[in-house]
Amino acid sequence: MIQVYTSSVIGSSAENIWARIRDFNALPQWHPGIADSRIENGQPSDRVGCIRHFHTGDGGMIRERLLALSDYDYSVTYEILESPMGVDNYVATLKLTPVTDGARCFAEWSAEFDCATLKLTPVTDGVRCFAEWSAEFDCAPGREAELTRAIGQGVFQAGFDALKRTFG
Amino acid sequence: MIQVYTSSVIGSSAENIWARIRDFNALPQWHPGIADSRIENGQPSDRVGCIRHFHTGDGGMIRERLLALSDYDYSVTYEILESPMGVDNYVATLKLTPVTDGARCFAEWSAEFDCATLKLTPVTDGVRCFAEWSAEFDCAPGREAELTRAIGQGVFQAGFDALKRTFG
Amino acid sequence: MIQVYTSSVIGSSAENIWARIRDFNALPQWHPGIADSRIENGQPSDRVGCIRHFHTGDGGMIRERLLALSDYDYSVTYEILESPMGVDNYVATLKLTPVTDGARCFAEWSAEFDCATLKLTPVTDGVRCFAEWSAEFDCAPGREAELTRAIGQGVFQAGFDALKRTFG
Amino acid sequence: MIQVYTSSVIGSSAENIWARIRDFNALPQWHPGIADSRIENGQPSDRVGCIRHFHTGDGGMIRERLLALSDYDYSVTYEILESPMGVDNYVATLKLTPVTDGARCFAEWSAEFDCATLKLTPVTDGVRCFAEWSAEFDCAPGREAELTRAIGQGVFQAGFDALKRTFG
Numbered sequence: 001m002i003q004v005y006t007s008s009v010i011g012s013s014a015e016n017i018w019a020r021i022r023d024f025n026a027l028p029q030w031h032p033g034i035a036d037s038r039i040e041n042g043q044p045s046d047r048v049g050c051i052r053h054f055h056t057g058d059g060g061m062i063r064e065r066l067l068a069l070s071d072y073d074y075s076v077t078y079e080i081l082e083s084p085m086g087v088d089n090y091v092a093t094l095k096l097t098p099v100t101d102g103a104r105c106f107a108e109w110s111a112e113f114d115c116a117t118l119k120l121t122p123v124t125d126g127v128r129c130f131a132e133w134s135a136e137f138d139c140a141p142g143r144e145a146e147l148t149r150a151i152g153q154g155v156f157q158a159g160f161d162a163l164k165r166t167f168g
Numbered sequence: 169m170i171q172v173y174t175s176s177v178i179g180s181s182a183e184n185i186w187a188r189i190r191d192f193n194a195l196p197q198w199h200p201g202i203a204d205s206r207i208e209n210g211q212p213s214d215r216v217g218c219i220r221h222f223h224t225g226d227g228g229m230i231r232e233r234l235l236a237l238s239d240y241d242y243s244v245t246y247e248i249l250e251s252p253m254g255v256d257n258y259v260a261t262l263k264l265t266p267v268t269d270g271a272r273c274f275a276e277w278s279a280e281f282d283c284a285t286l287k288l289t290p291v292t293d294g295v296r297c298f299a300e301w302s303a304e305f306d307c308a309p310g311r312e313a314e315l316t317r318a319i320g321q322g323v324f325q326a327g328f329d330a331l332k333r334t335f336g
Numbered sequence: 337m338i339q340v341y342t343s344s345v346i347g348s349s350a351e352n353i354w355a356r357i358r359d360f361n362a363l364p365q366w367h368p369g370i371a372d373s374r375i376e377n378g379q380p381s382d383r384v385g386c387i388r389h390f391h392t393g394d395g396g397m398i399r400e401r402l403l404a405l406s407d408y409d410y411s412v413t414y415e416i417l418e419s420p421m422g423v424d425n426y427v428a429t430l431k432l433t434p435v436t437d438g439a440r441c442f443a444e445w446s447a448e449f450d451c452a453t454l455k456l457t458p459v460t461d462g463v464r465c466f467a468e469w470s471a472e473f474d475c476a477p478g479r480e481a482e483l484t485r486a487i488g489q490g491v492f493q494a495g496f497d498a499l500k501r502t503f504g
Numbered sequence: 505m506i507q508v509y510t511s512s513v514i515g516s517s518a519e520n521i522w523a524r525i526r527d528f529n530a531l532p533q534w535h536p537g538i539a540d541s542r543i544e545n546g547q548p549s550d551r552v553g554c555i556r557h558f559h560t561g562d563g564g565m566i567r568e569r570l571l572a573l574s575d576y577d578y579s580v581t582y583e584i585l586e587s588p589m590g591v592d593n594y595v596a597t598l599k600l601t602p603v604t605d606g607a608r609c610f611a612e613w614s615a616e617f618d619c620a621t622l623k624l625t626p627v628t629d630g631v632r633c634f635a636e637w638s639a640e641f642d643c644a645p646g647r648e649a650e651l652t653r654a655i656g657q658g659v660f661q662a663g664f665d666a667l668k669r670t671f672g
Binding site for chain 3: 097098099
Binding site: 046 | 245
């Protein structure tokens with residue numbers, strides 16, 4: 001399991017930032033890497049269990065399910081159902097906490113996931129030959145570093161940077 | 169602010185118990201103190217922000233808003249909007265945690281609230297007479313003990329006991 | 337119960353700030369309101385359960401017990417045993433969290449306590465006279481606001497401001 | 505990173521169980537797998553940062569550092585410095601939570617760690633020859649399952665079972 005943690009300080013109140021990011025369907029309105037988004041089956045975007053279906057700027061399709069939403073502590077948790085990223089058991093949480101001495105908030109975005117590798121394993125016994133699929137949930141060291149950077153910087157920090165451009 | 173904490177162990181898996189209590193509109197199906205319930209405006213009961221409108225067995229009407237719902241850690245948080253209980257700023261959380269050595273789960277139900285006292289203050293100057301409301305957020309010591317018992321035992325423990333009769 | 341929460345952003349890494357505030361006996365080295373400090377019975381200041389005995393700048397004596405110390409998540413929790421502040425059941429936590437995009441950390445200082453009022457209640461029946469003590473754990477509204485300001489601003493924010501003057 | 509989580513219900517109050525397990529040097533008094541223990545350099549066993557040095561029943565030597573200790577929420581966190589288990593970055597937490605409807609407590613023991621593999625990599629340039637160590641932090645799938653079982657069942661559950669034999 002790989003863990004990624006990114007945190008920042010954004011120059012507006014937690015209430016203001018939450019009003020922007022609470023909508024599970026609003027990624028294209030504030031994250032520069034997302035081209036479009038819809039909620040499957042016309043569900044409300046704050047219904048726990050709903051699925052957002054969106055595309056990244058380079059055309060990749062991602063489906064994510066809303067696992068938890070909290071107006072009480074400004075947090076949202078979701079899992080990836082489908083993506084081209086080669087990850088498994090991916091669960092992420094985005095959370096805001098007020099900074100009480102200034103109109104700022106502390107923002108944290110973290111994820112846990114496995115690195116999926118599909119491997120073809122031919123098995124031969126005697127005159128017959130079978131092909132079987134097995135799955136490994138380990139990463140080559142380079143692959144782990146690449147995923148950590150792609151998610152921590154390319155997704156999470158890029159989102160924070162966009163919010164900071166808007167909110168200061 | 170008064171804090172109430174009630175915890176128990178229920179004889180079925182967290183998944184099973186969660187399937188019963190996740191529905192914010194299902195109190196009458198499992199809590200013995202609740203007579204009926206509906207979600208206002210026909211909203212889905214797992215939409216964060218929805219309001220349940222229900223009656224207790226003795227006819228009291230209560231409205232509560234869903235503040236947070238998590239399928240990830242089996243928890244629900246809500247606030248009271250209206251009730252005959254004489255509480256203010258009431259926020260409660262019900263949460264399940266798996267017990268890994270046996271088909272049981274650990275259940276916690278906690279609340280924080282102030283004790284509201286509505287006081288009629290007649291004000292007279294000259295020939296006119298005004299009535300004003302003021303509010304105190306302190307409890308008489310007996311009132312605090314009564315609320316703690318009514319909520320901790322009458323609501324939370326009564327709910328756990330009902331689940332334990334069903335699930336063992 | 338009264339809850340006070342103060343948070344800030346300090347311009348150095350969590351490791352650096354933790355090195356300064358981890359020592360339960362070091363308040364006079366970094367908090368402007370504290371004149372001196374010692375650990376009772378010559379105990380090490382990172383031994384959970386030890387008691388610090390210190391004076392504020394205006395001569396008030398305070399004794400606090402170390403309830404929890406974590407080098408893992410940079411947090412310290414303590415309770416007040418004696419103070420001139422008129423509080424009861426006072427437990428406070430100071431905690432640092434790294435900000436990953438810049439050499440800064442997010443600092444939180446929070447407390448929960450009751451407002452203690454000692455009241456002499458003379459009781460007379462017939463020719464005899466008894467004096468009894470009772471205690472109330474409610475505050476007059478003005479007293480609650482005063483305690484919240486004195487602790488949240490006078491103690492917690494003053495400490496953060498001093499760290500910010502040193503660390504940027 | 506591998507995550508192991510074990511939880512149970514023990515038939516005595518959290519205060520009682522904590523009195524037994526709080527002492528970082530007391531493993532041999534309650535855990536059946538531990539033969540002896542001492543704290544290095546004669547430190548008190550509740551001083552955060554102290555190191556316990558102990559042997560398992562089969563003679564393995566383990567050194568662990570106390571990272572956090574909390575009398576407030578009955579929890580202890582520690583890391584492995586040396587062991588024969590082939591793990592890296594191992595951090596574990598043992599925590600008790602009261603069950604309010606009966607003299608029982610809910611006990612959780614969890615760990616996160618990497619699976620260490622030491623690999624000899626000979627490097628030759630020209631006429632000279634060096635041997636270098638490198639480390640991989642991936643597990644073969646069987647190794648991960650074995651570690652999860654050994655720690656989750658052999659260490660954590662075995663400890664809970666021993667407490668349950670003593671406390672019911």
